[in-house]
Amino acid sequence: MPTALVPVIVGVGQFTNRPAAVPEIVEPLEMMARCAEVAEEDAGAPLLASLDSITVVNLISHSYADPAKQLGSRLGAYPGEAVTTSMGGNSPQWRINDAADRISRGELSLALITGAEAFHSLKVARRDGIELSWGRKGDPGKVVGDARSGSNEVERAHQAHMPIRIYPLFENALRAARGIDIGQHRQLLGTLCAGLSRVASENPYAWFQVAKSAAEITADSPDNRMICFPYRKFMNAIMTVDQAAAVIVTSTARARELGIPESKWVYLRGCGDAHDHWFVSDRVDFHSSPALRLAGRRALEQAGTDPSRIDFADFYSCFPSALQLGARMLGVADDGSVELTVTGGLPYHGGPGSNYTTHAVAQLVARLRDASDARFGLATGVGWYMTKHSVGIYSNQPPSTPWSRHDVAADQAKLDAEIHPPLSIDANGSATVETYTVAHDREGSPDYGLAAVRLADGSRAWANILDRSALDAMETSEIIGRSGRVSHRQDRGINVLEL
Numbered sequence: 001m002p003t004a005l006v007p008v009i010v011g012v013g014q015f016t017n018r019p020a021a022v023p024e025i026v027e028p029l030e031m032m033a034r035c036a037e038v039a040e041e042d043a044g045a046p047l048l049a050s051l052d053s054i055t056v057v058n059l060i061s062h063s064y065a066d067p068a069k070q071l072g073s074r075l076g077a078y079p080g081e082a083v084t085t086s087m088g089g090n091s092p093q094w095r096i097n098d099a100a101d102r103i104s105r106g107e108l109s110l111a112l113i114t115g116a117e118a119f120h121s122l123k124v125a126r127r128d129g130i131e132l133s134w135g136r137k138g139d140p141g142k143v144v145g146d147a148r149s150g151s152n153e154v155e156r157a158h159q160a161h162m163p164i165r166i167y168p169l170f171e172n173a174l175r176a177a178r179g180i181d182i183g184q185h186r187q188l189l190g191t192l193c194a195g196l197s198r199v200a201s202e203n204p205y206a207w208f209q210v211a212k213s214a215a216e217i218t219a220d221s222p223d224n225r226m227i228c229f230p231y232r233k234f235m236n237a238i239m240t241v242d243q244a245a246a247v248i249v250t251s252t253a254r255a256r257e258l259g260i261p262e263s264k265w266v267y268l269r270g271c272g273d274a275h276d277h278w279f280v281s282d283r284v285d286f287h288s289s290p291a292l293r294l295a296g297r298r299a300l301e302q303a304g305t306d307p308s309r310i311d312f313a314d315f316y317s318c319f320p321s322a323l324q325l326g327a328r329m330l331g332v333a334d335d336g337s338v339e340l341t342v343t344g345g346l347p348y349h350g351g352p353g354s355n356y357t358t359h360a361v362a363q364l365v366a367r368l369r370d371a372s373d374a375r376f377g378l379a380t381g382v383g384w385y386m387t388k389h390s391v392g393i394y395s396n397q398p399p400s401t402p403w404s405r406h407d408v409a410a411d412q413a414k415l416d417a418e419i420h421p422p423l424s425i426d427a428n429g430s431a432t433v434e435t436y437t438v439a440h441d442r443e444g445s446p447d448y449g450l451a452a453v454r455l456a457d458g459s460r461a462w463a464n465i466l467d468r469s470a471l472d473a474m475e476t477s478e479i480i481g482r483s484g485r486v487s488h489r490q491d492r493g494i495n496v497l498e499l
Contacts, residue, residue: 007100007403008265010255011047011248012362013038014205019124019242027134028062028116031244033074035114039246045258047248050110053081055095057115057355061122065138085354086145088383089316092358093390097271099249104403109254115355116244123240150384152279154425157493158462160450164236166280166385167319168228168437169452173286174324176480185230189320190214193235193347196317200344205359207241207350225444228437229475237318237346245358266365270303270393271405272296274412280385281423281460286435286452289329291415292389296330298406303393305376307331312367312377314360317345326380342367357381361392368396421454427461427495431486433479434460438471446471451497453486461486463497470499
């Protein structure tokens with residue numbers, strides 16, 4: 001490969017809007033256009049008209065008809081490739097990785113990756129009784145990425161199919177794996193989240209710019225009700241935001257042709273993409289991620305560095321368990337001693353659907369440009385339930401070797417072959433709790449329990465806990481490892497656990 005074909009980010013743009021009334025609303029397509037124009041201005045050269053690829057990250061707040069082509073028209077760009085991604089917070093980093101691969105092979109020259117959400121605007125419009133006349137709705141056009149559902153029928157039957165319920169399962173499993181009690185765990189979560197909040201308070205693009213203390217984050221209050229144990233509201237990603245971001249990727253050769261100063265260049269030095277066993281039911285366990293561990297290792301190997309040399313990091317943080325798993329799988333301390341975000345994380349910076357990681361990359365680029373010496377930055381993106389993973393290692397210094405990735409398909413085949421417990425659908429008999437959570441209603445009262453259990457034959461089953469008297473105790477006493485009995489309720493199509 002010619003050494004000139006080195007992937008480099010040359011422009012980034014972010015936009016956060018806080019409309020108090022309908023006239024202040026900016027629709028997602030316009031938000032993306034503004035970010036693309038800011039990214040072009042950031043690069044200091046005319047780029048948009050020459051794009052040969054536009055990627056729009058999956059949009060939830062409005063279903064545009066072919067948003068990538070609509071965006072291109074607004075920008076005066078008509079590239080050969082205009083695509084929308086499937087849902088997943090890994091999408092921005094995955095598309096950056098893909099663009100880098102193709103740039104290194106000379107198949108691509110100039111790529112824009114962008115996304116936006118405007119859930120806050122929808123809330124404002126509903127409040128004022130206004131129907132927003134945003135761009136034409138319809139088929140999103142060419143969709144790239146794995147669009148499979150994140151849950152199977154058994155998981156959905158037991159209500160084990162929403163992020164607010166699944167990530168607490170990981171969290172409680174992590175607590176048990178650490179060997180700490182519930183009180184210690186609460187303090188750890190408070191410290192971890194307070195660190196995120198502090199970073200968000202200093203980020204002009206963050207949604208919440210007032211730092212919360214660990215005590216505020218863990219306290220029981222009307223504004224901070226329990227959602228699913230152990231997560232109170234302040235620990236959950238906030239999607240009711242209006243945010244957009246964009247990144248422009250090219251090669252060093254093209255950057256020189258365009259006259260972009262080297263002070264703007266940030267190199268993607270290494271990357272990794274992989275997915276764990278697709279359904280949560282099939283995971284090896286609930287406190288690790290073999291796919292993220294491998295994707296991270298491949299990215300670090302390609303970059304020629306190791307975790308101790310990462311200066312700036314942004315681990316995906318829809319919930320604290322995602323943050324901790326990311327750090328643990330890549331060998332970075334997750335006890336609050338290392339800053340794990342450059343944005344403030346999804347609960348405090350804001351979680352604009354699948355596009356959060358574009359903001360993280362933009363922040364990393366700014367940090368690396370400002371550094372006076374050689375530095376490394378790391379970003380991770382996660383889709384579904386710690387399912388899809390993408391990793392990027394960035395630097396303000398060029399690589400010493402040509403761009404070369406490990407065989408992604410071969411790695412994925414090894415991950416797919418990892419042995420996991422079989423799933424028992426109609427479970428009956430003695431069972432041991434593997435992990436659990438307690439879901440709360442809108443008033444903050446315990447509603448039902450959700451558990452993954454292991455049966456005597458080693459198989460795994462989902463079960464609900466319906467005994468209200470048991471739910472309070474499940475939030476004060478460790479039940480992971482406790483024995484009980486599970487029985488299948490044919491009338492409800494679920495397994496029920498009695499402790």
